[in-house]
Amino acid sequence: MSPYTLPDHELERLLGEDAPAGDATTFALDIGECCGRLDFRARFAMVVCGSEEARRLGELRGLVPTGPFAASGTKLQPGETILSLTGEAAALHIVWKTAQTLMEYLSGIATTTADIVAAAHAGNPDCAVVCTRKNFPGTKAATVKAVLTGGASPHRLSLSETLLVFAEHRAFLAETPAATLARLRRRWPERAIVVEVGDEAEALAWAGANILQLEKWPIAAVDRIKQQIPGTRIAAAGGVNAANAADYARAGAAILVTSAPYFAGPRDVAVSISPA
Template sequence: MNPYTFPDNLLNELLGDDSPYGDATTWGLGIGDAPGRLVFRARHAQVACCTEEAVRMGALRGLCCEEPPVRSGTPVEAGHLLLTLYGRAADLHTVWKPAQTLMEYAAGIASAAAELVAAGRRGNPEIAVACTRKQVPGAKAMSVKAILAGGAVPHRLGLSETLLVFAEHRAFLGDEPPAATVRRLRRCWPERMVVVEVAGPEEAMRWVEAGADVIQLEKCTPEVVAQVVELARPYPAKIAAAGGVNASNAEAYARAGAHVLVSSAPYNAKPRDVAVTLEPVG
């Protein structure tokens, strides 16, 4: 699976951040023109991610990759070859750390997302896992690619994309009935689903009856989720469980009947190590 690749300007920014004026050590040693090979392997089991970006980083610095890399989204075992780059030692050293670090952080998120999806699907094989926009600032491109590689989907890419009515929005609406709020949003954005976040069953049913498309239960137990699912059964609304959902409780929320699990947990995952060998050839 390769949902998308980063644009060159972002990859050049990552490369330039690490060596804005070249590699002082390689230049000082006078080894820059020596031919070499840069080999990346999974040090631990992981879901590979951003291997395509590593290859493109190499291409931007004149390196070649003779064999296609392992594709993002591929589960691999420890020791598995991810990709190999060939070229000048100066360029290999320039690409080494930015590519390795990007793959490690992305693989951590992708692997955690895959574990969360697997846990949820033990409770319901049809469950969807959606990851919030609570990424590390500046890391959205990597984070979204990684959760997609792990089998999850974005919950919201940003405020411009979806309609999600929080209590913080409703505080400005005064006594407007829920049905009137739903109608207002449908008039303005007729092609978009109306999602409403609530804190309990009574509030949930007010918005279910008002015609909301999705009810997002924030920090509710699986037991509360099951109660709302049962109460809302005659209506078309979907029920999403959010707030504190992780791999340890995803199965319980899925068994409770939630249609969607909303989580930011994968973004807190530890990087999955990628082993690197850089050596001369020829």
């Protein structure tokens, strides 16, 4: 099931970027009023994402969805249909590349996210995967949809919603960790306090936090600190991917923090356009 669909004004912006003054080639060839069909298919195995947006892009230009439809989150095999649209050739050509590329990039993020989630659950079924806010600027709504589609959660939707104390914050403090934690709990009593720590000494000093975020720690060190402070939730961050997620989960990390999906390669979407 798709978590949400991008709003029409955002989709119109995408269409406007690609055809700010219409499609010169289709216009010059005088084929715009011909009736045709646009088919999108998975070229390789993927977890599809963005198919709702692709369908809506077509509808905004008067195209009609027809035949099978694969909602975001559907696992597809090569050759399986994602979406088909019918209508005038002018609209087919304007929608074609924007819809294809959006699905390719979002499906790449969703598929890589799903791979990391599967690996984490192989190590510990209760381990959660969360994705950072390191998405390309301006793409947050789309990329968060892909993360959710792949089975993970956002680590931080924004600076406004979470208490995550970095060393860069602590550089300005002149008080004990206990005093800082008490002050945060007074000011934001409903928020969990997360503290990122760089070594075991820092971890022990900030053990009163709700969650300790271990940045680029070796797996053995994660296991060691979990044994020392079993009541504190551990989040492993930095370099987490499908190859090491199971090991971090087995070592005692309750949360895996990753940016890897945002740098995943697109999942190719095959396109065909034909006269109706």
